[in-house]
Amino acid sequence: MFFFVGLARAATLSTPAIADTTMFSEDPDLSNGAGPVIHAGTNSNGDVRRAMLRFDLSGIPAGAVVTDVTVRLVVDQAGGPGxxxxxxxxxxxxxxxxxGSSTGSGSGAPAQLGDxxxxxxxxxxxxxxxxxGDMGPASATTSVAxxxxxxxxxxxxxxxxxAVVDGGPNHGWLLRVDDELTTQSAKRFPSSEAALDAPLLEVTYTPGPLGLTPPGPGVAGVDNTVVASAAAPGGNVVLVAGGAAGAVPVxxxxxxxxxxxxxxxxxxVAADPSxxxxxxxxxxxxxxGASVLLxxxxxxTCAASPVVITQLQ
Known part of the structure:
Protein backbone atom coordinates (compact mmCIF):
# COMPACT_ATOMS: atom_id res chain seq x y z
CA MET A 1 0.00 0.00 0.00
CA PHE A 2 1.19 3.55 -0.73
CA PHE A 3 -0.36 6.99 -0.65
CA PHE A 4 -1.24 9.45 -3.40
CA VAL A 5 0.42 12.85 -3.46
CA GLY A 6 -1.83 15.90 -3.12
CA LEU A 7 -4.30 17.75 -0.94
CA ALA A 8 -8.08 17.77 -0.93
CA ARG A 9 -9.97 20.94 -1.80
CA ALA A 10 -11.69 23.02 0.88
CA ALA A 11 -15.46 22.54 1.05
CA THR A 12 -18.24 24.54 2.70
CA LEU A 13 -21.33 23.33 4.52
CA SER A 14 -24.28 25.68 5.14
CA THR A 15 -26.95 24.26 7.42
CA PRO A 16 -29.87 25.69 9.42
CA ALA A 17 -30.47 24.87 13.06
CA ILE A 18 -32.19 21.53 13.69
CA ALA A 19 -33.05 22.36 17.32
CA ASP A 20 -33.33 25.60 19.27
CA THR A 21 -35.15 26.84 22.33
CA THR A 22 -35.22 29.48 25.08
CA MET A 23 -34.81 28.96 28.82
CA PHE A 24 -36.44 31.35 31.31
CA SER A 25 -34.80 32.06 34.69
CA GLU A 26 -38.03 32.94 36.51
CA ASP A 27 -39.59 29.50 36.03
CA PRO A 28 -37.75 26.16 35.59
CA ASP A 29 -40.78 24.70 33.83
CA LEU A 30 -41.08 27.20 30.95
CA SER A 31 -39.71 26.65 27.45
CA ASN A 32 -40.30 27.55 23.80
CA GLY A 33 -39.02 24.56 21.87
CA ALA A 34 -41.40 24.83 18.92
CA GLY A 35 -41.86 28.59 18.95
CA PRO A 36 -41.01 30.90 16.03
CA VAL A 37 -38.48 32.94 18.05
CA ILE A 38 -35.68 32.52 20.60
CA HIS A 39 -34.47 35.06 23.16
CA ALA A 40 -31.21 35.92 24.91
CA GLY A 41 -30.64 38.65 27.48
CA THR A 42 -32.32 40.18 30.53
CA ASN A 43 -35.76 41.80 30.42
CA SER A 44 -36.95 44.89 32.29
CA ASN A 45 -37.96 42.76 35.31
CA GLY A 46 -34.47 41.28 35.65
CA ASP A 47 -35.54 37.88 34.29
CA VAL A 48 -32.84 36.20 32.22
CA ARG A 49 -33.33 34.42 28.89
CA ARG A 50 -30.80 32.03 27.40
CA ALA A 51 -31.12 30.40 23.98
CA MET A 52 -29.69 27.10 22.79
CA LEU A 53 -29.01 26.02 19.22
CA ARG A 54 -27.87 22.78 17.61
CA PHE A 55 -26.98 22.20 13.95
CA ASP A 56 -26.78 19.10 11.76
CA LEU A 57 -23.10 18.30 11.18
CA SER A 58 -23.58 14.96 9.42
CA GLY A 59 -22.55 16.52 6.10
CA ILE A 60 -18.95 16.91 7.31
CA PRO A 61 -17.02 13.69 6.57
CA ALA A 62 -15.02 11.91 9.24
CA GLY A 63 -11.37 12.91 9.22
CA ALA A 64 -12.07 16.43 7.92
CA VAL A 65 -10.14 19.41 9.27
CA VAL A 66 -12.41 22.34 10.17
CA THR A 67 -10.84 25.67 9.18
CA ASP A 68 -13.59 28.26 9.63
CA VAL A 69 -16.96 28.47 11.41
CA THR A 70 -19.58 31.23 11.34
CA VAL A 71 -22.93 31.29 13.13
CA ARG A 72 -25.39 33.78 11.61
CA LEU A 73 -28.36 35.08 13.59
CA VAL A 74 -30.80 37.91 12.90
CA VAL A 75 -32.17 40.21 15.62
CA ASP A 76 -35.77 41.08 14.80
CA GLN A 77 -36.53 42.82 18.10
CA ALA A 78 -34.21 44.52 20.62
CA GLY A 79 -35.36 45.36 24.15
CA GLY A 80 -35.01 48.77 25.77
CA PRO A 81 -32.84 51.38 24.05
CA GLY A 82 -31.10 48.80 21.87
CA GLY A 100 -43.74 21.08 21.52
CA SER A 101 -43.89 24.14 23.79
CA SER A 102 -44.56 27.23 21.69
CA THR A 103 -45.12 30.95 22.10
CA GLY A 104 -44.29 34.03 20.10
CA SER A 105 -43.85 36.14 23.24
CA GLY A 106 -40.87 36.55 25.52
CA SER A 107 -42.65 34.96 28.48
CA GLY A 108 -42.34 31.28 27.63
CA ALA A 109 -44.87 28.46 27.52
CA PRO A 110 -45.43 25.44 29.81
CA ALA A 111 -42.78 22.83 29.04
CA GLN A 112 -43.77 19.61 27.34
CA LEU A 113 -42.07 16.25 27.79
CA GLY A 114 -38.61 16.49 26.23
CA ASP A 115 -38.27 20.29 26.33
CA GLY A 133 -27.62 25.05 31.32
CA ASP A 134 -24.36 23.11 31.64
CA MET A 135 -21.86 24.94 29.43
CA GLY A 136 -18.18 25.57 28.82
CA PRO A 137 -16.36 28.90 28.49
CA ALA A 138 -17.40 31.28 25.73
CA SER A 139 -16.25 30.22 22.26
CA ALA A 140 -17.18 33.44 20.42
CA THR A 141 -18.54 36.87 21.35
CA THR A 142 -20.25 39.53 19.24
CA SER A 143 -21.55 42.99 20.16
CA VAL A 144 -25.25 43.13 19.34
CA ALA A 145 -27.28 46.36 19.24
CA ALA A 163 -14.18 18.03 18.49
CA VAL A 164 -17.53 16.87 17.09
CA VAL A 165 -16.05 15.85 13.73
CA ASP A 166 -13.42 13.87 15.64
CA GLY A 167 -16.15 11.83 17.31
CA GLY A 168 -17.33 13.95 20.23
CA PRO A 169 -21.00 14.64 21.03
CA ASN A 170 -22.88 17.42 19.24
CA HIS A 171 -24.73 19.37 21.95
CA GLY A 172 -24.66 22.72 20.16
CA TRP A 173 -24.22 26.12 21.78
CA LEU A 174 -25.87 28.24 24.45
CA LEU A 175 -26.34 31.95 23.60
CA ARG A 176 -26.35 34.42 26.51
CA VAL A 177 -25.49 38.06 27.24
CA ASP A 178 -22.20 38.46 29.07
CA ASP A 179 -23.72 40.89 31.59
CA GLU A 180 -26.97 39.34 32.80
CA LEU A 181 -27.34 41.89 35.64
CA THR A 182 -28.15 44.76 33.29
CA THR A 183 -31.85 44.92 32.46
CA GLN A 184 -33.42 45.65 29.07
CA SER A 185 -30.67 43.79 27.23
CA ALA A 186 -32.87 41.03 25.77
CA LYS A 187 -32.70 40.35 22.02
CA ARG A 188 -35.16 38.31 19.96
CA PHE A 189 -34.13 36.14 17.01
CA PRO A 190 -36.19 34.10 14.51
CA SER A 191 -35.88 30.40 15.36
CA SER A 192 -35.52 27.34 13.16
CA GLU A 193 -39.32 27.27 12.91
CA ALA A 194 -39.43 30.77 11.40
CA ALA A 195 -40.16 31.26 7.70
CA LEU A 196 -37.32 33.77 7.29
CA ASP A 197 -33.93 34.50 8.88
CA ALA A 198 -33.57 31.20 10.75
CA PRO A 199 -30.22 30.52 12.47
CA LEU A 200 -27.56 29.42 9.99
CA LEU A 201 -24.21 27.70 10.44
CA GLU A 202 -21.47 27.91 7.80
CA VAL A 203 -18.47 25.58 8.10
CA THR A 204 -15.39 25.50 5.88
CA TYR A 205 -13.38 22.30 6.07
CA THR A 206 -10.74 20.31 4.24
CA PRO A 207 -11.71 16.65 3.80
CA GLY A 208 -9.27 14.07 5.05
CA PRO A 209 -8.22 11.14 2.88
CA LEU A 210 -10.81 8.54 2.01
CA GLY A 211 -10.50 5.09 3.51
CA LEU A 212 -10.53 2.05 1.23
CA THR A 213 -10.91 -1.61 2.17
CA PRO A 214 -9.18 -4.41 0.27
CA PRO A 215 -11.60 -6.32 -1.97
CA GLY A 216 -13.42 -9.10 -0.22
CA PRO A 217 -13.10 -12.02 -0.52
CA GLY A 218 -10.18 -11.19 -2.83
CA VAL A 219 -10.97 -14.11 -5.12
CA ALA A 220 -11.25 -13.94 -8.91
CA GLY A 221 -14.36 -15.30 -10.60
CA VAL A 222 -16.80 -14.06 -7.93
CA ASP A 223 -18.31 -10.80 -6.73
CA ASN A 224 -15.94 -8.73 -4.60
CA THR A 225 -16.88 -5.86 -2.29
CA VAL A 226 -14.82 -2.72 -1.75
CA VAL A 227 -15.87 0.07 0.64
CA ALA A 228 -14.63 3.66 0.45
CA SER A 229 -15.17 5.52 3.73
CA ALA A 230 -14.97 9.07 5.16
CA ALA A 231 -16.51 10.60 2.03
CA ALA A 232 -18.82 13.60 2.03
CA PRO A 233 -22.34 12.13 2.33
CA GLY A 234 -24.32 12.25 -0.91
CA GLY A 235 -21.30 12.97 -3.11
CA ASN A 236 -20.24 10.57 -5.85
CA VAL A 237 -17.16 8.41 -5.22
CA VAL A 238 -15.23 6.96 -8.18
CA LEU A 239 -13.38 3.63 -7.83
CA VAL A 240 -10.52 3.00 -10.26
CA ALA A 241 -8.23 0.03 -10.86
CA GLY A 242 -5.03 -0.73 -12.71
CA GLY A 243 -2.11 -3.08 -12.90
CA ALA A 244 0.77 -0.70 -12.16
CA ALA A 245 1.65 2.37 -10.13
CA GLY A 246 1.50 5.79 -11.75
CA ALA A 247 0.79 9.46 -11.19
CA VAL A 248 -2.35 10.57 -13.01
CA PRO A 249 -3.79 14.06 -12.32
CA VAL A 250 -7.41 14.15 -11.18
CA VAL A 269 -21.41 5.31 -6.16
CA ALA A 270 -22.93 8.07 -4.01
CA ALA A 271 -21.71 8.02 -0.42
CA ASP A 272 -24.39 7.11 2.11
CA PRO A 273 -25.24 9.29 5.16
CA SER A 274 -22.36 7.74 7.11
CA GLY A 289 -2.99 -14.59 -9.37
CA ALA A 290 -2.79 -11.01 -10.64
CA SER A 291 -1.91 -7.98 -8.52
CA VAL A 292 -4.53 -5.24 -8.79
CA LEU A 293 -4.19 -1.63 -7.63
CA LEU A 294 -7.36 0.08 -6.41
CA THR A 301 -14.07 17.42 -2.57
CA CYS A 302 -10.89 16.19 -4.31
CA ALA A 303 -10.39 13.70 -1.47
CA ALA A 304 -8.66 10.47 -2.47
CA SER A 305 -7.83 7.22 -0.75
CA PRO A 306 -4.49 5.45 -0.47
CA VAL A 307 -3.77 2.91 -3.16
CA VAL A 308 -4.69 -0.62 -2.09
CA ILE A 309 -2.66 -3.42 -3.70
CA THR A 310 -4.24 -6.87 -3.68
CA GLN A 311 -3.06 -10.16 -5.18
CA LEU A 312 -6.19 -11.99 -6.22
CA GLN A 313 -6.56 -15.69 -5.53
Missing part, protein backbone atom coordinates in the same frame (compact mmCIF):
# COMPACT_ATOMS: atom_id res chain seq x y z
CA UNK A 83 -27.64 49.61 23.22
CA UNK A 84 -24.71 47.41 22.17
CA UNK A 85 -24.54 44.26 24.29
CA UNK A 86 -21.97 41.46 24.16
CA UNK A 87 -23.58 38.08 23.45
CA UNK A 88 -21.50 34.92 23.59
CA UNK A 89 -21.86 31.37 22.33
CA UNK A 90 -20.86 28.71 24.87
CA UNK A 91 -20.56 24.98 24.06
CA UNK A 92 -23.28 22.95 25.79
CA UNK A 93 -21.64 20.02 27.56
CA UNK A 94 -24.57 17.63 27.92
CA UNK A 95 -27.51 16.45 25.84
CA UNK A 96 -30.73 18.47 25.64
CA UNK A 97 -33.77 18.52 23.43
CA UNK A 98 -36.77 20.52 22.27
CA UNK A 99 -40.40 19.46 22.22
CA UNK A 116 -35.13 21.93 27.70
CA UNK A 117 -35.87 24.51 30.41
CA UNK A 118 -33.91 26.55 32.96
CA UNK A 119 -34.14 23.63 35.36
CA UNK A 120 -34.13 20.67 33.00
CA UNK A 121 -31.96 19.50 30.11
CA UNK A 122 -34.87 17.21 29.23
CA UNK A 123 -38.11 18.07 31.03
CA UNK A 124 -38.92 16.51 33.39
CA UNK A 125 -36.51 13.58 33.61
CA UNK A 126 -32.95 14.96 33.26
CA UNK A 127 -32.10 18.07 35.31
CA UNK A 128 -29.16 20.32 34.55
CA UNK A 129 -26.24 20.05 36.94
CA UNK A 130 -26.30 23.87 37.03
CA UNK A 131 -29.68 25.58 36.46
CA UNK A 132 -29.62 27.60 33.28
CA UNK A 146 -30.46 46.90 17.25
CA UNK A 147 -32.37 44.97 14.63
CA UNK A 148 -30.26 43.33 11.93
CA UNK A 149 -27.95 40.41 11.05
CA UNK A 150 -25.02 39.39 13.27
CA UNK A 151 -22.19 36.85 13.06
CA UNK A 152 -20.19 34.81 15.55
CA UNK A 153 -16.91 33.26 14.41
CA UNK A 154 -13.37 32.49 15.52
CA UNK A 155 -11.03 29.73 16.67
CA UNK A 156 -13.21 28.77 19.64
CA UNK A 157 -16.07 27.72 17.36
CA UNK A 158 -13.60 25.93 15.08
CA UNK A 159 -12.34 23.94 18.07
CA UNK A 160 -15.90 23.12 19.15
CA UNK A 161 -16.83 21.67 15.75
CA UNK A 162 -13.51 19.91 15.25
CA UNK A 251 -9.37 16.52 -13.49
CA UNK A 252 -10.60 19.59 -11.64
CA UNK A 253 -8.43 18.86 -8.59
CA UNK A 254 -5.10 20.70 -8.88
CA UNK A 255 -2.32 18.96 -6.99
CA UNK A 256 -4.22 15.70 -6.55
CA UNK A 257 -2.97 12.62 -8.39
CA UNK A 258 -4.04 9.02 -8.61
CA UNK A 259 -1.34 6.48 -7.86
CA UNK A 260 -2.63 4.08 -10.54
CA UNK A 261 -1.31 4.09 -14.10
CA UNK A 262 -3.93 3.97 -16.86
CA UNK A 263 -6.78 3.87 -14.30
CA UNK A 264 -9.96 2.10 -15.34
CA UNK A 265 -13.20 3.23 -13.72
CA UNK A 266 -14.90 0.31 -11.96
CA UNK A 267 -17.89 2.27 -10.73
CA UNK A 268 -19.39 5.49 -9.40
CA UNK A 275 -19.87 8.62 4.35
CA UNK A 276 -19.46 5.08 2.97
CA UNK A 277 -19.59 4.16 -0.72
CA UNK A 278 -19.92 0.41 -1.33
CA UNK A 279 -18.86 -1.15 -4.63
CA UNK A 280 -19.73 -4.74 -5.60
CA UNK A 281 -18.10 -5.98 -8.80
CA UNK A 282 -17.54 -9.36 -10.46
CA UNK A 283 -13.80 -9.99 -10.80
CA UNK A 284 -13.00 -11.94 -14.00
CA UNK A 285 -11.61 -15.42 -13.35
CA UNK A 286 -8.71 -14.61 -15.70
CA UNK A 287 -7.31 -12.24 -13.04
CA UNK A 288 -6.56 -15.08 -10.62
CA UNK A 295 -7.99 3.71 -5.45
CA UNK A 296 -11.06 5.85 -4.73
CA UNK A 297 -11.55 9.57 -5.28
CA UNK A 298 -14.45 11.96 -4.59
CA UNK A 299 -14.32 14.64 -7.30
CA UNK A 300 -16.55 17.12 -5.45
Missing amino acids: LPTDLSLHPVVRGWDQA ATWGWAVWATEPWTTPG GVGPYEWSGPGLVADLQ PGCPGVTLGVANPQILGV GDATFVRLVPAALS QAVQPS
Whole structure:
Protein backbone atom coordinates (compact mmCIF):
# COMPACT_ATOMS: atom_id res chain seq x y z
CA MET A 1 0.00 0.00 0.00
CA PHE A 2 1.19 3.55 -0.73
CA PHE A 3 -0.36 6.99 -0.65
CA PHE A 4 -1.24 9.45 -3.40
CA VAL A 5 0.42 12.85 -3.46
CA GLY A 6 -1.83 15.90 -3.12
CA LEU A 7 -4.30 17.75 -0.94
CA ALA A 8 -8.08 17.77 -0.93
CA ARG A 9 -9.97 20.94 -1.80
CA ALA A 10 -11.69 23.02 0.88
CA ALA A 11 -15.46 22.54 1.05
CA THR A 12 -18.24 24.54 2.70
CA LEU A 13 -21.33 23.33 4.52
CA SER A 14 -24.28 25.68 5.14
CA THR A 15 -26.95 24.26 7.42
CA PRO A 16 -29.87 25.69 9.42
CA ALA A 17 -30.47 24.87 13.06
CA ILE A 18 -32.19 21.53 13.69
CA ALA A 19 -33.05 22.36 17.32
CA ASP A 20 -33.33 25.60 19.27
CA THR A 21 -35.15 26.84 22.33
CA THR A 22 -35.22 29.48 25.08
CA MET A 23 -34.81 28.96 28.82
CA PHE A 24 -36.44 31.35 31.31
CA SER A 25 -34.80 32.06 34.69
CA GLU A 26 -38.03 32.94 36.51
CA ASP A 27 -39.59 29.50 36.03
CA PRO A 28 -37.75 26.16 35.59
CA ASP A 29 -40.78 24.70 33.83
CA LEU A 30 -41.08 27.20 30.95
CA SER A 31 -39.71 26.65 27.45
CA ASN A 32 -40.30 27.55 23.80
CA GLY A 33 -39.02 24.56 21.87
CA ALA A 34 -41.40 24.83 18.92
CA GLY A 35 -41.86 28.59 18.95
CA PRO A 36 -41.01 30.90 16.03
CA VAL A 37 -38.48 32.94 18.05
CA ILE A 38 -35.68 32.52 20.60
CA HIS A 39 -34.47 35.06 23.16
CA ALA A 40 -31.21 35.92 24.91
CA GLY A 41 -30.64 38.65 27.48
CA THR A 42 -32.32 40.18 30.53
CA ASN A 43 -35.76 41.80 30.42
CA SER A 44 -36.95 44.89 32.29
CA ASN A 45 -37.96 42.76 35.31
CA GLY A 46 -34.47 41.28 35.65
CA ASP A 47 -35.54 37.88 34.29
CA VAL A 48 -32.84 36.20 32.22
CA ARG A 49 -33.33 34.42 28.89
CA ARG A 50 -30.80 32.03 27.40
CA ALA A 51 -31.12 30.40 23.98
CA MET A 52 -29.69 27.10 22.79
CA LEU A 53 -29.01 26.02 19.22
CA ARG A 54 -27.87 22.78 17.61
CA PHE A 55 -26.98 22.20 13.95
CA ASP A 56 -26.78 19.10 11.76
CA LEU A 57 -23.10 18.30 11.18
CA SER A 58 -23.58 14.96 9.42
CA GLY A 59 -22.55 16.52 6.10
CA ILE A 60 -18.95 16.91 7.31
CA PRO A 61 -17.02 13.69 6.57
CA ALA A 62 -15.02 11.91 9.24
CA GLY A 63 -11.37 12.91 9.22
CA ALA A 64 -12.07 16.43 7.92
CA VAL A 65 -10.14 19.41 9.27
CA VAL A 66 -12.41 22.34 10.17
CA THR A 67 -10.84 25.67 9.18
CA ASP A 68 -13.59 28.26 9.63
CA VAL A 69 -16.96 28.47 11.41
CA THR A 70 -19.58 31.23 11.34
CA VAL A 71 -22.93 31.29 13.13
CA ARG A 72 -25.39 33.78 11.61
CA LEU A 73 -28.36 35.08 13.59
CA VAL A 74 -30.80 37.91 12.90
CA VAL A 75 -32.17 40.21 15.62
CA ASP A 76 -35.77 41.08 14.80
CA GLN A 77 -36.53 42.82 18.10
CA ALA A 78 -34.21 44.52 20.62
CA GLY A 79 -35.36 45.36 24.15
CA GLY A 80 -35.01 48.77 25.77
CA PRO A 81 -32.84 51.38 24.05
CA GLY A 82 -31.10 48.80 21.87
CA LEU A 83 -27.64 49.61 23.22
CA PRO A 84 -24.71 47.41 22.17
CA THR A 85 -24.54 44.26 24.29
CA ASP A 86 -21.97 41.46 24.16
CA LEU A 87 -23.58 38.08 23.45
CA SER A 88 -21.50 34.92 23.59
CA LEU A 89 -21.86 31.37 22.33
CA HIS A 90 -20.86 28.71 24.87
CA PRO A 91 -20.56 24.98 24.06
CA VAL A 92 -23.28 22.95 25.79
CA VAL A 93 -21.64 20.02 27.56
CA ARG A 94 -24.57 17.63 27.92
CA GLY A 95 -27.51 16.45 25.84
CA TRP A 96 -30.73 18.47 25.64
CA ASP A 97 -33.77 18.52 23.43
CA GLN A 98 -36.77 20.52 22.27
CA ALA A 99 -40.40 19.46 22.22
CA GLY A 100 -43.74 21.08 21.52
CA SER A 101 -43.89 24.14 23.79
CA SER A 102 -44.56 27.23 21.69
CA THR A 103 -45.12 30.95 22.10
CA GLY A 104 -44.29 34.03 20.10
CA SER A 105 -43.85 36.14 23.24
CA GLY A 106 -40.87 36.55 25.52
CA SER A 107 -42.65 34.96 28.48
CA GLY A 108 -42.34 31.28 27.63
CA ALA A 109 -44.87 28.46 27.52
CA PRO A 110 -45.43 25.44 29.81
CA ALA A 111 -42.78 22.83 29.04
CA GLN A 112 -43.77 19.61 27.34
CA LEU A 113 -42.07 16.25 27.79
CA GLY A 114 -38.61 16.49 26.23
CA ASP A 115 -38.27 20.29 26.33
CA ALA A 116 -35.13 21.93 27.70
CA THR A 117 -35.87 24.51 30.41
CA TRP A 118 -33.91 26.55 32.96
CA GLY A 119 -34.14 23.63 35.36
CA TRP A 120 -34.13 20.67 33.00
CA ALA A 121 -31.96 19.50 30.11
CA VAL A 122 -34.87 17.21 29.23
CA TRP A 123 -38.11 18.07 31.03
CA ALA A 124 -38.92 16.51 33.39
CA THR A 125 -36.51 13.58 33.61
CA GLU A 126 -32.95 14.96 33.26
CA PRO A 127 -32.10 18.07 35.31
CA TRP A 128 -29.16 20.32 34.55
CA THR A 129 -26.24 20.05 36.94
CA THR A 130 -26.30 23.87 37.03
CA PRO A 131 -29.68 25.58 36.46
CA GLY A 132 -29.62 27.60 33.28
CA GLY A 133 -27.62 25.05 31.32
CA ASP A 134 -24.36 23.11 31.64
CA MET A 135 -21.86 24.94 29.43
CA GLY A 136 -18.18 25.57 28.82
CA PRO A 137 -16.36 28.90 28.49
CA ALA A 138 -17.40 31.28 25.73
CA SER A 139 -16.25 30.22 22.26
CA ALA A 140 -17.18 33.44 20.42
CA THR A 141 -18.54 36.87 21.35
CA THR A 142 -20.25 39.53 19.24
CA SER A 143 -21.55 42.99 20.16
CA VAL A 144 -25.25 43.13 19.34
CA ALA A 145 -27.28 46.36 19.24
CA GLY A 146 -30.46 46.90 17.25
CA VAL A 147 -32.37 44.97 14.63
CA GLY A 148 -30.26 43.33 11.93
CA PRO A 149 -27.95 40.41 11.05
CA TYR A 150 -25.02 39.39 13.27
CA GLU A 151 -22.19 36.85 13.06
CA TRP A 152 -20.19 34.81 15.55
CA SER A 153 -16.91 33.26 14.41
CA GLY A 154 -13.37 32.49 15.52
CA PRO A 155 -11.03 29.73 16.67
CA GLY A 156 -13.21 28.77 19.64
CA LEU A 157 -16.07 27.72 17.36
CA VAL A 158 -13.60 25.93 15.08
CA ALA A 159 -12.34 23.94 18.07
CA ASP A 160 -15.90 23.12 19.15
CA LEU A 161 -16.83 21.67 15.75
CA GLN A 162 -13.51 19.91 15.25
CA ALA A 163 -14.18 18.03 18.49
CA VAL A 164 -17.53 16.87 17.09
CA VAL A 165 -16.05 15.85 13.73
CA ASP A 166 -13.42 13.87 15.64
CA GLY A 167 -16.15 11.83 17.31
CA GLY A 168 -17.33 13.95 20.23
CA PRO A 169 -21.00 14.64 21.03
CA ASN A 170 -22.88 17.42 19.24
CA HIS A 171 -24.73 19.37 21.95
CA GLY A 172 -24.66 22.72 20.16
CA TRP A 173 -24.22 26.12 21.78
CA LEU A 174 -25.87 28.24 24.45
CA LEU A 175 -26.34 31.95 23.60
CA ARG A 176 -26.35 34.42 26.51
CA VAL A 177 -25.49 38.06 27.24
CA ASP A 178 -22.20 38.46 29.07
CA ASP A 179 -23.72 40.89 31.59
CA GLU A 180 -26.97 39.34 32.80
CA LEU A 181 -27.34 41.89 35.64
CA THR A 182 -28.15 44.76 33.29
CA THR A 183 -31.85 44.92 32.46
CA GLN A 184 -33.42 45.65 29.07
CA SER A 185 -30.67 43.79 27.23
CA ALA A 186 -32.87 41.03 25.77
CA LYS A 187 -32.70 40.35 22.02
CA ARG A 188 -35.16 38.31 19.96
CA PHE A 189 -34.13 36.14 17.01
CA PRO A 190 -36.19 34.10 14.51
CA SER A 191 -35.88 30.40 15.36
CA SER A 192 -35.52 27.34 13.16
CA GLU A 193 -39.32 27.27 12.91
CA ALA A 194 -39.43 30.77 11.40
CA ALA A 195 -40.16 31.26 7.70
CA LEU A 196 -37.32 33.77 7.29
CA ASP A 197 -33.93 34.50 8.88
CA ALA A 198 -33.57 31.20 10.75
CA PRO A 199 -30.22 30.52 12.47
CA LEU A 200 -27.56 29.42 9.99
CA LEU A 201 -24.21 27.70 10.44
CA GLU A 202 -21.47 27.91 7.80
CA VAL A 203 -18.47 25.58 8.10
CA THR A 204 -15.39 25.50 5.88
CA TYR A 205 -13.38 22.30 6.07
CA THR A 206 -10.74 20.31 4.24
CA PRO A 207 -11.71 16.65 3.80
CA GLY A 208 -9.27 14.07 5.05
CA PRO A 209 -8.22 11.14 2.88
CA LEU A 210 -10.81 8.54 2.01
CA GLY A 211 -10.50 5.09 3.51
CA LEU A 212 -10.53 2.05 1.23
CA THR A 213 -10.91 -1.61 2.17
CA PRO A 214 -9.18 -4.41 0.27
CA PRO A 215 -11.60 -6.32 -1.97
CA GLY A 216 -13.42 -9.10 -0.22
CA PRO A 217 -13.10 -12.02 -0.52
CA GLY A 218 -10.18 -11.19 -2.83
CA VAL A 219 -10.97 -14.11 -5.12
CA ALA A 220 -11.25 -13.94 -8.91
CA GLY A 221 -14.36 -15.30 -10.60
CA VAL A 222 -16.80 -14.06 -7.93
CA ASP A 223 -18.31 -10.80 -6.73
CA ASN A 224 -15.94 -8.73 -4.60
CA THR A 225 -16.88 -5.86 -2.29
CA VAL A 226 -14.82 -2.72 -1.75
CA VAL A 227 -15.87 0.07 0.64
CA ALA A 228 -14.63 3.66 0.45
CA SER A 229 -15.17 5.52 3.73
CA ALA A 230 -14.97 9.07 5.16
CA ALA A 231 -16.51 10.60 2.03
CA ALA A 232 -18.82 13.60 2.03
CA PRO A 233 -22.34 12.13 2.33
CA GLY A 234 -24.32 12.25 -0.91
CA GLY A 235 -21.30 12.97 -3.11
CA ASN A 236 -20.24 10.57 -5.85
CA VAL A 237 -17.16 8.41 -5.22
CA VAL A 238 -15.23 6.96 -8.18
CA LEU A 239 -13.38 3.63 -7.83
CA VAL A 240 -10.52 3.00 -10.26
CA ALA A 241 -8.23 0.03 -10.86
CA GLY A 242 -5.03 -0.73 -12.71
CA GLY A 243 -2.11 -3.08 -12.90
CA ALA A 244 0.77 -0.70 -12.16
CA ALA A 245 1.65 2.37 -10.13
CA GLY A 246 1.50 5.79 -11.75
CA ALA A 247 0.79 9.46 -11.19
CA VAL A 248 -2.35 10.57 -13.01
CA PRO A 249 -3.79 14.06 -12.32
CA VAL A 250 -7.41 14.15 -11.18
CA PRO A 251 -9.37 16.52 -13.49
CA GLY A 252 -10.60 19.59 -11.64
CA CYS A 253 -8.43 18.86 -8.59
CA PRO A 254 -5.10 20.70 -8.88
CA GLY A 255 -2.32 18.96 -6.99
CA VAL A 256 -4.22 15.70 -6.55
CA THR A 257 -2.97 12.62 -8.39
CA LEU A 258 -4.04 9.02 -8.61
CA GLY A 259 -1.34 6.48 -7.86
CA VAL A 260 -2.63 4.08 -10.54
CA ALA A 261 -1.31 4.09 -14.10
CA ASN A 262 -3.93 3.97 -16.86
CA PRO A 263 -6.78 3.87 -14.30
CA GLN A 264 -9.96 2.10 -15.34
CA ILE A 265 -13.20 3.23 -13.72
CA LEU A 266 -14.90 0.31 -11.96
CA GLY A 267 -17.89 2.27 -10.73
CA VAL A 268 -19.39 5.49 -9.40
CA VAL A 269 -21.41 5.31 -6.16
CA ALA A 270 -22.93 8.07 -4.01
CA ALA A 271 -21.71 8.02 -0.42
CA ASP A 272 -24.39 7.11 2.11
CA PRO A 273 -25.24 9.29 5.16
CA SER A 274 -22.36 7.74 7.11
CA GLY A 275 -19.87 8.62 4.35
CA ASP A 276 -19.46 5.08 2.97
CA ALA A 277 -19.59 4.16 -0.72
CA THR A 278 -19.92 0.41 -1.33
CA PHE A 279 -18.86 -1.15 -4.63
CA VAL A 280 -19.73 -4.74 -5.60
CA ARG A 281 -18.10 -5.98 -8.80
CA LEU A 282 -17.54 -9.36 -10.46
CA VAL A 283 -13.80 -9.99 -10.80
CA PRO A 284 -13.00 -11.94 -14.00
CA ALA A 285 -11.61 -15.42 -13.35
CA ALA A 286 -8.71 -14.61 -15.70
CA LEU A 287 -7.31 -12.24 -13.04
CA SER A 288 -6.56 -15.08 -10.62
CA GLY A 289 -2.99 -14.59 -9.37
CA ALA A 290 -2.79 -11.01 -10.64
CA SER A 291 -1.91 -7.98 -8.52
CA VAL A 292 -4.53 -5.24 -8.79
CA LEU A 293 -4.19 -1.63 -7.63
CA LEU A 294 -7.36 0.08 -6.41
CA GLN A 295 -7.99 3.71 -5.45
CA ALA A 296 -11.06 5.85 -4.73
CA VAL A 297 -11.55 9.57 -5.28
CA GLN A 298 -14.45 11.96 -4.59
CA PRO A 299 -14.32 14.64 -7.30
CA SER A 300 -16.55 17.12 -5.45
CA THR A 301 -14.07 17.42 -2.57
CA CYS A 302 -10.89 16.19 -4.31
CA ALA A 303 -10.39 13.70 -1.47
CA ALA A 304 -8.66 10.47 -2.47
CA SER A 305 -7.83 7.22 -0.75
CA PRO A 306 -4.49 5.45 -0.47
CA VAL A 307 -3.77 2.91 -3.16
CA VAL A 308 -4.69 -0.62 -2.09
CA ILE A 309 -2.66 -3.42 -3.70
CA THR A 310 -4.24 -6.87 -3.68
CA GLN A 311 -3.06 -10.16 -5.18
CA LEU A 312 -6.19 -11.99 -6.22
CA GLN A 313 -6.56 -15.69 -5.53
